[in-house]
Amino acid sequence: MLASRAAVDRIIALGDEAPHVYGVNTGFGFLAETRISSAQVRELQRNLVRSHSTGVGADLPLEVVRGMMLLRAQTLAVGHSGVRVEVLEALLDLLRKGVTPRVPSQGSVGASGDLAPLAHLALVLIGEGEAYWQGERVASGVALSAAGLAPIELQAKEGLALINGTQYMTAWGALSLVDAERLARAADIAGALSLEALKGSERPFEARLMALRPHPGQATVAGNLRRLLADSQIMVSHAHCGKVQDPYSLRCMPQVHGASRDALDWAKGVIEREMNSATDNPSVFVAEDGSAEIVSGGNFHGQPVAFALDLAAMSLAELGNISERRGGQLVDPAPSGGPPPLLPKNNGLPPRFMIAQVASASLVSENKVLTHPSSVDSIPSSAGKEDHVSMGSIGARKLSMVVENVRRCLAIELLTAAAGLDQRAPLSPGLGVQRAYDLIRAEVPPLEEDRVLYPDIERVSELIRTGALDDALRDFELV
Numbered sequence: 037m038l039a040s041r042a043a044v045d046r047i048i049a050l051g052d053e054a055p056h057v058y059g060v061n062t063g064f065g066f067l068a069e070t071r072i073s074s075a076q077v078r079e080l081q082r083n084l085v086r087s088h089s090t091g092v093g094a095d096l097p098l099e100v101v102r103g104m105m106l107l108r109a110q111t112l113a114v115g116h117s118g119v120r121v122e123v124l125e126a127l128l129d130l131l132r133k134g135v136t137p138r139v140p141s142q143g144s145v146g147a148s149g150d151l152a153p154l155a156h157l158a159l160v161l162i163g164e165g166e167a168y169w170q171g172e173r174v175a176s177g178v179a180l181s182a183a184g185l186a187p188i189e190l191q192a193k194e195g196l197a198l199i200n201g202t203q204y205m206t207a208w209g210a211l212s213l214v215d216a217e218r219l220a221r222a223a224d225i226a227g228a229l230s231l232e233a234l235k236g237s238e239r240p241f242e243a244r245l246m247a248l249r250p251h252p253g254q255a256t257v258a259g260n261l262r263r264l265l266a267d268s269q270i271m272v273s274h275a276h277c278g279k280v281q282d283p284y285s286l287r288c289m290p291q292v293h294g295a296s297r298d299a300l301d302w303a304k305g306v307i308e309r310e311m312n313s314a315t316d317n318p319s320v321f322v323a324e325d326g327s328a329e330i331v332s333g334g335n336f337h338g339q340p341v342a343f344a345l346d347l348a349a350m351s352l353a354e355l356g357n358i359s360e361r362r363g364g365q366l367v368d369p370a371p372s373g374g375p376p377p378l379l380p381k382n383n384g385l386p387p388r389f390m391i392a393q394v395a396s397a398s399l400v401s402e403n404k405v406l407t408h409p410s411s412v413d414s415i416p417s418s419a420g421k422e423d424h425v426s427m428g429s430i431g432a433r434k435l436s437m438v439v440e441n442v443r444r445c446l447a448i449e450l451l452t453a454a455a456g457l458d459q460r461a462p463l464s465p466g467l468g469v470q471r472a473y474d475l476i477r478a479e480v481p482p483l484e485e486d487r488v489l490y491p492d493i494e495r496v497s498e499l500i501r502t503g504a505l506d507d508a509l510r511d512f513e514l515v
Contacts, residue, residue: 037112037113037115037117037119037120037121037124038121039115039322039326039328040115040116040117040118040320040321040322040328041118041119041120041121042322042328043118043320043322043328043330044060044118044192044193044320044330045192046328047060047061047192047330048060048061048074048077048192051074052073052074054074056071057318057330058317058318058330058332059193059196059197059200059317059318059332060077060118060192060193060318060330061074061077061192077191077192078189078190078191078192080195081190081191081192081193081194081195081196082162082189082190082195084155084195084196084199085155085158085159085162085164085190085195085198085199086155086159086164088151088152088154088155088199089152089155089156089159089165090143090152090155091139091140091141091142091143091144091152091153091155091156092140092142092143093140093141093142093143094140094141094142095138095139095140095141095173096139096140096141096153096204096208098136098168099211100139100204100207100208100211101136101137101138101139101157101207102131102136103203103207103208103210103211104139104153104154104157104203104204104207105127105130105131105136105137105157106131106207107203107206107207107311108127108154108157108198108201108203109124109127109128109131110311110312111201111203111313111314111315111316112124112127112197114312114313114314115314116314116319116320116321117193117197117314117316117319117320118193118197118320118330119193119194119197119198120191120194122188123161123188123190123194123197123198126161126185126188127161129183129185130160130161130183130185133183133184133185134169134170134183135160135167135168135169135176135179135180135183135185136167136168136169137156137157137159137160137165137166137167137168137176138156138165138166138167138168138173139153139156139157139204140152140153140156141153141433142429142433144204144205144429145415145417145422145425145426145427145429146202146205146337146338146339146341146342146425146426146427146428146429146430146431147334147336147337147338147339147422147424147425147426148200148317148336148337148422149199149200149201149202149203149315149316149336149337149338150201150202150203150204150205150338150428150429151199151200153204153429154198154199154200154201154203154204155198155199157198158195158198158199159176160176160179160180161187161188161190161198162187162188162189162190163176163177163180163186163187164176164177164187167179167180169182169183170182196316196317197316200315200316200317200336201315201316201336202310202315202336202338202341202428203315204429204432205338205341205342205345205428205429205431205432206307206310206311206341208432208433208435208436209303209307209341209344209345209348209431209432209435210307210311211436212345212348212432212435212436212439213300213303213304213307213348215439215443215501216300216348216351216352216439217300218500218501218503218505218506219352219355219439219442219443219446219500220293220296220297220300220355221260221505221506221514221515222443222446222450222500222505223289223293223296223355223358223359223446224257224260224261224264224289224293224514225264225450225468225469225472225505225509225514226359226362226446226449226450226453227261227286227289227293227358227359227362227449228260228261228264228265228466228468228469228472229449229450229453229454229456229457229465229469229472229473230286230362230363230365230366230449230452230453230456231261231265231282231286231289232265232268232270232271232453232456232457232460232465232466232469233366233453233455233456233457233459233460234282234286234362234365234366234456235270235273235274235277235279235460236282236286236287237271237279237282237287238261238262238265238268238271240282240287240288240290241258241261241262241265241289241290242258243255243258243259243262245258246258246290249291251291251294251295251298252294252297252298252301253293253294253295253296253297253298253301254290254291254294254295255290255294256294256297256515257289257290257293257294257297258290258294259515260514260515261289261290263468263512263513263514264466264467264468264469264472264509264512264514265465265466265468265469266466266467266468267466267467268464268465268466268469269463269464269465270460270463270464270465270466271466273463283361283365284361285358285361285362285365286362286365288358289358292354292355292358293355293358295351295354296351296352296354296355297351299347299348299350299351300348300351300352302344302347303344303345303347303348303351306340306341306343306344307341307344309340310340310341313335314335315335315336316335316336317332317333317334317335317336318330318331318332318333319331319333319335337425337426338425338426338427338428338429339411339426339428341426341428341431341432342410342411342426342427342428342431343411345410345411345428345431345432345434345435346407346409346410346411346431348435349403349406349407349431349434349435349438350407350409352403352435352438352439352442353400353403353404353406353407353438353441353442355442355445355446356396356399356400356403356438356441356442356445356446357400357403359396359442359445359446359448359449360393360396360397360399360400360445360449362449362453363389363392363393363396363448363449363452363453364393366378366389366393366452366453366455366456367389367390367393367452368393378452378455378456378459388455388483388486388489389451389452389455389483389489391489392448392451392452392489392493393448393452395444395448395493396444396445396448396449399441399442399444399445400441400445402441403438403441403442406434406437406438406441407434407438409431410427410428410430410431410434411426411427411428411431413427414426414427443497443500443501444493444497446497446500447493447494447496447497447499447500448493448496450472450476450496451476451480451489451492451493451496454473454476454477454480455482455483457469457473458482467512468509468512468514471508471509471512472505472508472509474508475499475504475505475508476496476499479495479496479499480492480495480496
């Protein structure tokens, strides 16, 4: 960082005799060819942050903004941005002290990076805009003063270095992928509960069968299912029944869940690389002899992340699709080919979980709209200079919505399958299934008579979101 900053300072020291260097002594976007006098360099950086603070819509969740701050500090710390160490330290001070910039969630097209969201973040560093402090939204000056911090004055290139990059889409994407890993495990758990409730077979999950088609996700899911279903009395009870094959939503869990896992693993790799990249422009390269070059390029373009976010959303939506179908098997005799465990008891009343399944169907349908890829769209901006953009920011926002929908789909399946297991008593399910069932029953009692179900759905959803479901089954070594 020190060496690259010294290179920028040497250019500034040349004053109006310095060569044109984008972002240092020129304008931005379609004004990149416009020379800025040395007397206006600092004003240029301050006004850049102000003019790009055009975000609209609901405020970003605070954890996403804090992720943006951390990743912005990380990209500066790579050492090719040409900013002072004080700028990095100022970002970290905001994190340490709990001053969180107010950042609207809409307004970025994903190139030149996430300009508007990052500009709102940078506003707080210069004492402008708004921030959240101790749960209240206040003027940034008030928050800085209360936290014992002071605004900084941006110098040459520093405003551009703060707003030029992919930290909005990357931070939100990273947080969503952590949630996605939990959802992938929850899908295996929910599927195992449904399989037991429906008296399905575990034979399609044999290791020798998986070896014939060696996709890693497929093998992982099959292994999880075998561990969850081990020592099941329910499986033994129907070992010699006349049923030949289960529906695809049960039999093909390794293939479907596994494909989603493989896609999510690829997306995770993209996000991890992006988190450790320098994504602003231009980049400063310092040779061993101290000489430096400042090279203008396009590392701010969000296309790699945009593709990853769109694929992650599609992968998660598919977990919701197959979960809803297993829920349908539990309440609808038509697809199951026989009486499922949750049909009414000849009293004319509707199955109590029928409309919970309808709610799941609604979420699944909504996901089909949300998973239309935003990365295939582009709208020229900045008078045609920025003529192709990634829309990765939209992909990040949509992915977070798909995460919430799929979590509730799986919660509905877990709740419904637990009710199905109630009907299989006194036979006990596999050891892992029993552990998950016990956790659900600790939060949600059996449905002995009709009651409002939405609190039950949210309680089970929270077991997934908080990691409590993972924790309860940790000794089963689910992947």
